[in-house]
Amino acid sequence: MALTSFELTARDGRARTGAITTPRGTIRTPAFMPVGTAATVKGMLPESVAATGADILLGNTYHLMLRPGAERIDRLGGLHGFMNWEKPILTDSGGFQVMSLSDLRKLTEDGVEFRSHVDGSKHMLTPERSMEIQRLLGSDIVMAFDECPSLPADRDRIAESMRLSMRWAARSRDAFGDRPDHMLFGIQQGGLEEDLRGESAEALRAIGFDGYAVGGLAVGEGQEAMFACLDYAPDQLPEDRPRYLMGVGKPDDIVGAVKRGIDMMDCVLPSRSGRTGQAWTRRGPVAIKNARHADDPRPLDEECTCPACRGYSRAYLHHVFRAGEMISGMLLTWHNLHYYQELMQGMRTAIAAGRFAEFEAAFHAERARGDIEPL
Numbered sequence: 001m002a003l004t005s006f007e008l009t010a011r012d013g014r015a016r017t018g019a020i021t022t023p024r025g026t027i028r029t030p031a032f033m034p035v036g037t038a039a040t041v042k043g044m045l046p047e048s049v050a051a052t053g054a055d056i057l058l059g060n061t062y063h064l065m066l067r068p069g070a071e072r073i074d075r076l077g078g079l080h081g082f083m084n085w086e087k088p089i090l091t092d093s094g095g096f097q098v099m100s101l102s103d104l105r106k107l108t109e110d111g112v113e114f115r116s117h118v119d120g121s122k123h124m125l126t127p128e129r130s131m132e133i134q135r136l137l138g139s140d141i142v143m144a145f146d147e148c149p150s151l152p153a154d155r156d157r158i159a160e161s162m163r164l165s166m167r168w169a170a171r172s173r174d175a176f177g178d179r180p181d182h183m184l185f186g187i188q189q190g191g192l193e194e195d196l197r198g199e200s201a202e203a204l205r206a207i208g209f210d211g212y213a214v215g216g217l218a219v220g221e222g223q224e225a226m227f228a229c230l231d232y233a234p235d236q237l238p239e240d241r242p243r244y245l246m247g248v249g250k251p252d253d254i255v256g257a258v259k260r261g262i263d264m265m266d267c268v269l270p271s272r273s274g275r276t277g278q279a280w281t282r283r284g285p286v287a288i289k290n291a292r293h294a295d296d297p298r299p300l301d302e303e304c305t306c307p308a309c310r311g312y313s314r315a316y317l318h319h320v321f322r323a324g325e326m327i328s329g330m331l332l333t334w335h336n337l338h339y340y341q342e343l344m345q346g347m348r349t350a351i352a353a354g355r356f357a358e359f360e361a362a363f364h365a366e367r368a369r370g371d372i373e374p375l
Helices: 046-051 061-066 070-075 079-083 095-100 127-137 155-176 194-207 223-230 251-259 269-275 307-311 314-322 326-352 356-369
Strands: 005-012 015-022 025-029 031-034 057-060 089-092 103-107 112-115 122-125 141-143 183-188 211-214 243-245 264-267 278-281 284-287
Touching: 005 326, 015 326, 025 031, 025 326, 031 057, 031 326, 057 061, 061 070, 061 089, 061 095, 061 122, 061 127, 070 127, 079 089, 089 095, 089 127, 095 112, 122 127, 127 141, 127 155, 155 183, 155 194, 183 194, 223 251, 251 326, 251 356, 269 278, 269 326, 278 326, 307 326, 314 326, 326 356
Parallel strands: 031 264, 057 089, 089 141, 141 183, 183 211, 211 243, 243 264
Antiparallel strands: 005 015, 015 025, 103 112, 112 122, 278 284
């Protein structure tokens, strides 16, 4: 009997809310996953991430295989114990990072041979090795190994890549085996071509996965093109399985994706923005480095209950950012992750009440007002 499951509890238009149940906890959907690439969400303690409302974190096969090594993490008790995170973890397969970060890569039917961007050492990543690494890490949700070409790309290149990814998906499924307490997600590819995405979805359905990701977006195509693809891509995937949009994104990207039937998302943006002095609020982004904040005693967002907003002024946050103090990135990251999780909870509540359209209209109206005026 499977120990993991997915249940939809409400729909409002194409927007969905529900829950993924795992032995390590329940993931409320739609869900945003903070990114802990190298077994840490930068600038945050694990208990602080949990306090924002996050049900699940994302780790990365590519980075963790290079350092400290999957076998070492396994010897030390697995990724959960290693990074002190008791809730579920999803790991990316490493396919995207191999294509975007590594040097001198050689793509073959078997997999990808590449040199590490860290020390130049040579590695081979295949569907089988990706599944082995994610098993050693102890990932609760494992991603099939795929290739993700950057956009724009010509149709022949996208089709060739998609079909290779589907063959790798079948090998990933075989290598994953029977693990009822874990989940394996397949990844739909096909660029912005509706028929190629349909072909990919059909291949994934035939293989059979516990969840399905919409891959190959948020790679340079722009929001309009991404939304045009999401107008059909999620509906090509099984309705009774989680749908995961990889690498997204800004708050308006997330609301638009949920509107179109997406259940899960991840992005480095909240933590990366926090480290570079940008706060995401209900009225849009705030650049805390700007001089207008130097004498402002008010919080980033007067309605926010995160530690940055409860205890610190814009003037202080401006000062510590300008001074290069590490507390700046810590507080802004905490605020950003808190805001993202509040956004997800707001959407879950609205969908359950059949009021998602009202939520979306209020979201856009609030952002259109812009940041509060300086004193």
